[in-house]
Amino acid sequence: MWSTVFPYLLSGISVGGQYALIAIGYTMVYGILRLINFAHGDVFMVAGIIMVYMAASGVPLWLCIPLVLLLTALIGFVIERVAYKPLRTAPRMSAMISAIGVSYTLQNLVLYITGGLNQIYPTIPWISDSVTIFGATTKMVTVITPFLTLALVVALVMLINHTKIGMAMRAVSRDFETSQLMGIKINRVISTTFVIGTFLAGVASLLYFTNYTTVIQTSGAMPGLKAFVAAVFGGIGSIPGAVVGAFIIGIAENIIKGLDIILFKAGIVSGPLGLATFSDAFTFALLIIILAVKPTGLFGEKITDKV
Amino acid sequence: MNRKKIDSATIISAVIVLALYVAVFVAEQFIPATSMLFTVLKKGATYALVAVSMNLLNGFTGIFSLGQAGFMLIGAYVYGIFTIPVLSRMDVYQYYNGGLVQFTLPVFIAMILSGLAAALFAFLIGLPVLRLKSDYLAIATLGFAEIIRALFQWDKLGPITNGSNMLRLFPTFNDFNIRGADGQVVVYLSTLVPLLISGVCIGVIILLINSTFGRALRAIKDDEIAAEAMGIRLASHKRLAFCISSFFAGVGGAMLAMYQTTVQAKSFTTAMTYEILLIVVIGGIGSVTGSCISSFLFVACSEWWLRFLDQKQMIGTFEVPLLRNGFRLVVFSIIIMVVVLFFRQGIMGTKELPDLIRGLRGKRAKGGADK
Secondary structure, three states, X not given: OHHHHHHHHHHHHHHHHHHHHHHHHHHHHHHHHOOOOOOHHHHHHHHHHHHHHHHHOXXXXXXXXXXXXXXXXXXXXXXXXXXXXXXXXXXXHHHHHHHHHHHHHHHHHHHHHXXXXXXXXXXXXXXXXXXXXXXXXXXXXXXXXXXXXXXHXXXXXXXXXXXXXXXXXXXXXHOHHHHHHOOOOHHHHHHHHHHHHHHHHHHHHHHHHHHHOEEOOOOOHHHHHHHHHHHHHHOOOOHHHHHHHHHHXXXXXXXXXXXXXHHHHOOOOOOOOOHHHHHHHHHHHHHHHHHHHOOOOOOOOOOOOOO | OOOOOOOHHHHHHHHHHHHHHHHHHHHHXXXXXXXXXXXXXXXXXXXXXXXXXXXHHHHHHOOOOOOHHXXXXXXXXXXXXXXXXXXXXXXXXXXXXXXXXXXXXXXXXHHHHHHHHHXXXXXXXXXXXXXXXXXXXXXXXXXXXXXXXXXXHOHHHHHHHOOOOOEEOOOOHHHHOEEOOOOOEEEOOOOHHHHHHHHHHHHXXXXXXXXXXXXXXXXXXXXXXXXXXXXXXXXXXXXXXXXXXXXXXXXXXXHHHHHHOEEOHHHXXXXXXXXXXXXXXXXXXXXXXXXXXXXXXXXXXXXXXXHHHHOOOEEOOEEOOOOOOOHHHHHHHHHHHHHHHHOOXXXXXXXXXXXXXXXXXXXXXXXXXXX
């Protein structure tokens, strides 16, 4: 039983870590701008594409990785300046529509550049190596992802709690207008948020695509949505919430992928039920349940309606 | 505005629409059926209906729903399932022994059924979802669309939905052509009929928008709390609007099935919803006319007018750089971003065709409250 479940659990934890890194970007941006940044998943995909092209053009891998992270953060910065900043005073839905537009643009741009073909992700040494833990064979990246994620999250929480810019972020997410009156340079705070968010999405893309090995223009859509669901699940605006949510979703999704085999081995069912079809759908079912039961998520703050 | 009196601008608008229909009918008899014009008109009619149905929610009620693709999927499947001829079922449901459903319904009844099925799902989905606010609602409806997509691909439902295989061989738009005894087409109707179906549905939506119910929806959009204080029952109005919108999205889905001639669940992705949302935004959130115009423009640009960007073009001996497969979509997305960022009102803002005519005659149209 355990030996059947364990590989799925392992990949669940790994994918969960990757979702967590993406989810932080969503939750931070939402916390500050109250905007679902639909383009975030696509930035994650673009980071993968940049890596593919950079490695193919002969840049050594040790240089590729920091360059990819830098470029991804830059893209996040540019997107915010071009697509969201002009809409700061517009109704909230306009910014969300703009985010959908950016997502559409990024996908089409990548479709144009790649010709719509699957791109093989370069093999990063060491983290692509196979390892065997507790009898389950997997890639090194599966093992290091949760640790790397936790380390980055701890660093981020330190940044938010103990630095000046972190304090500014907290202030802005609490009250946009008042913090402006207190002399906080709001544009700088927002840009920093985007840079941090997309940087983490870049890290996630390194880990995720090392695991899945191919990138295509639509690769970012599903992980993006799931990470967003994770952010909502954990209580949007809360970084620990996003991380917990992401791990729960990653694990649940992978367990469901293997549920047919697990149930069969446990002797509960005699034939395949085809439940793997629902591995994506389950995430959304979870979202709807949490929204119906506790609309602010696991760790979210209660918001009261003001007239 | 006085509702009883029909002013001349409305009549002129009706005449314009009628003239367009006549023009399409005439054109269809004389221009070869393979012309891109008809492809655009057919797909445009489908998208126009779905866009207007989305506008009813997003533009008029202020419910930001992103579930349109899911409801279209339901509509397309219900249409396909009930209209595949009994004789063809063995071919289509080849892995499921001919499938469970062993009868065929007439096309129009199946279309209405598509709408009803979508509305029923909308009712069920609305129970938990409609209590949510703006972006939470958006993401929840989007999630439901994904769940529906997975459900229709589930192998266990194969005898009904054909699993992840496609549905095909059901009646399509071409079956609306009237054929003579020798099988030759006598009267071409394959473009006119979808335009008529879509036109009738949009007409119903316009009547709804201008009714007491429609005004209540606008009140909800402007201010939920104020609307509630004025005695509008929020929950039931929202639910009804959601179901009506989904009904027409379902009919639109059936039309899309006819247009595509095949149906497969995996093509109804969130990208489809985004496309329709962008159509609504380009047309103007809160304008039915705008949604219709932008549907046809959107389809024409993406299927026809911008096609040249996808091929190599030579000006004399100079090869225009950048042009190759996919460039069309890049240009297209940039146009969309420009509209979203700089022309937030879209083509029509919140105006309708009669408003334009009134405007032309120098009389300032009242109403159309701009925020």
